[in-house]
Amino acid sequence: MTRVIAITSGKGGVGKTTLTANLGIGLALQNQKVLLIDADIAMANLSLHLGMQNTPITLHDVLLGEASIADCVYDGPNKIEIIPSGLSIESYRKIDPTRLKGIVDSIKDKYDFILIDTAAGIERIALAALSASTEVLLVVEPTSSSIADALKTKISAQKLNCKIIGVILNKVFNEKGEISSENISRMLELPVYAIIPFDEIVRRSFYEERAPFMASGKQTPAMNEVNKIVSRLIGIPIKETSTKESFIKRFLNKIFKHKQ
Ligand SMILES: Nc1ncnc2c1ncn2[C@@H]1O[C@H](COP(=O)(O)OP(=O)(O)OP(=O)(O)O)[C@@H](O)[C@H]1O
Ligand SMILES: [Mg+2]
Structure with a gap:
């Protein structure tokens, strides 16, 4: 059965879109059929995280009844599919976001996972994305303001x-x-599902490469954590790879290759 998961938060800027893009790729690398939806209708940027610029028809058009869903599903990296949102303030104002649930329900059977990148907070756009989902991953930073909002x-x-x-x-x-x-688990009365470090490669992969770090294959601490989330979600054993270990592995591989 398709799992429709909202990636959400109380506070903005905590890493929802970054996680949506990279978790999507992580799941696809395990042969899961994945659709990502940018439901941050007012402040869309999921397609930027995926390095996709040419997406003329978007979720805005479908929510306005001006395009069909098939027209706004794009192929992304690693065989994931993406429904981007538009940038127009004018169309955003006219949109009824509660129509998102119907859209998701009408296409969900095609996928193993639908990840919905939401707006932060509890305004109507964020709530519409939650209504369209059956499960939630709640992203927080280890700060009191982030946790208060997450509650x-x-x-x-x-x-x-x-x-x-x-x-x-x-x-x-x-x-x-x-x-x-x-303490975060105690305060929110929820299990902590993964702990992703602040990772310079994550930051740079967005600003410099405009590509998700999971697609680059670079061994980095954040990648290991995203892989753990993937393993938990699909129920396969967690493979622990320390970045040090993989560095040595890469080094040995290089020497070996050289000698052949
Ligand atoms: N683990 C991490 N280490 C370093 N930088 C990170 C990490 N996760 C996210 N970032 C950076 O934090 C910034 C905000 O991330 P992102 O846009 O994913 O947050 P968001 O929650 O989607 O924000 P918004 O609420 O505005 O939609 C980006 O520059 C991103 O590269
Ligand atoms: Mg975002």
């Missing part, structure tokens, strides 16, 4: 009958003063 999102999601899979703790520096994962 409101958690309550809103539960009211909409979404099952909250767990908390994704992102941009963790492991510095003094950061709230620990145990």
Whole structure:
């Protein structure tokens, strides 16, 4: 059965879109059929994270009844499919976001996973994305403001009958003063599903390469954590790869290749 998962948060800028793009690729690398939907209708940027610029027909057009769904599904990296959102403020104002649920229901049978990138907070756009989903991954940073906002999102999601899979703790520096994962789990009364470190490769892959780090194959701490989420979601054993280990592996492979 298709799993429709909203990637959401209370506070903005915590890494929802980055996670949506990379988790989508991680799932596709495990042969899952994946659709990503940019439901951040007002502030869309999922297609930028995927390096896709030419997407003339978008979710805006479908929500306005001016295009069919098939017209706004694009092929992305690693065989994922994407429904991007538009950038027009004018069309955003006219849109009824509650129509999203009908759109998702009408296409969901084609996929193993639909990941919905949501707007932050609990305004109508974010709530419409939650209504279209059956499960939620709640992204937080280890700060009190992020957790306080996440609590409101958690309550809103539960009211909409979404099952909250767990908390994704992102941009963790492991510095003094950061709230620990145990305390976050206690405060939100939710399991912490993954802990993703602040990772310079993640930041640079967006600003410099405009490509998800999961597609580049670079061994990086964030990649290991995303792979753990993938393993948990599809129920396969978690493969622990330390970045040090893979560096040595790559080094040995290089020497070996050279000698052949
Ligand atoms: N683990 C990480 N390490 C380093 N930088 C990260 C990490 N996760 C996300 N970022 C960076 O944080 C910034 C915000 O990420 P992103 O756009 O995914 O957040 P968002 O929650 O979708 O924001 P918004 O609420 O505005 O939609 C981006 O520059 C991204 O590259
Ligand atoms: Mg975003």
